Amino acid sequence: MIRHVAGVAEIVEDVNEALKFYCDTLGLSLKERSGDDYAVILVPGVMHLGIWNRGHAAECTLGNRNMADQIPLGLTMEFEVDNVDETRKTVERTGRSVAQKPRLEPWGQKTCRMFSPAGSLLGFAETPWARRIATPLKVEEDSE
Numbered sequence: 678m679i680r681h682v683a684g685v686a687e688i689v690e691d692v693n694e695a696l697k698f699y700c701d702t703l704g705l706s707l708k709e710r711s712g713d714d715y716a717v718i719l720v721p722g723v724m725h726l727g728i729w730n731r732g733h734a735a736e737c738t739l740g741n742r743n744m745a746d747q748i749p750l751g752l753t754m755e756f757e758v759d760n761v762d763e764t765r766k767t768v769e770r771t772g773r774s775v776a777q778k779p780r781l782e783p784w785g786q787k788t789c790r791m792f793s794p795a796g797s798l799l800g801f802a803e804t805p806w807a808r809r810i811a812t813p814l815k816v817e818e819d820s821e
Contacts, residue, residue, distance in 0.1 A: 678760075680757040680759060682756060683724065683725060683755045683802050684723075684726065685755075686725075686727030686753050686755070687726075687727070687752055688729050688730075688734050689728060691730075692714070692716055692728050692729075693713070695728045696718075699718050699726075705719060706718070714729070715729050715733060724807065725755075729753070731750060737777065738776050738798065739777070748798060749798060752797070754797070756801050757802055757807050758803065761803050764789065765779055773791060773794075774791070775789055775791045776790050776791050777790040785805060787803040788800055
């Protein structure tokens with residue numbers, strides 16, 4: 678079902694403030710930005726580190742920016758899965774519900790979201806360009 682971690686994002690109130698921290702303080706580079714709603718930071722070894730405005734996360738997940746207080750601040754993780762529709766069915770068979778039913782995003786990714794038992798926002802995705810990972814990442818053993 679799960680192929681790999683597709684990405685991690687921090688849900689924040691203010692994307693500009695978060696970018697100051699990640700870029701100015703930590704010295705990371707901005708890869709792309711979608712206004713005040715979303716940004717992507719380049720981090721070696723990480724496929725995707727997003728900075729996601731809380732209101733936009735609420736709009737994408739719950740369909741309404743005014744529901745931002747229902748989206749937890751902090752980190753969210755998205756998993757690349759074999760099939761989003763099947764993942765949804767698997768989740769729902771356990772008695773859990775999804776917060777965002779499967780849908781095709783304008784950028785070509787199919788997504789579905791739910792809240793974990795601890796309340797974190799989790800995403801599941803079918804991402805055509807992320808299917809290029811053919812083997813699991815491995816850490817080299819220290820030769821010392």
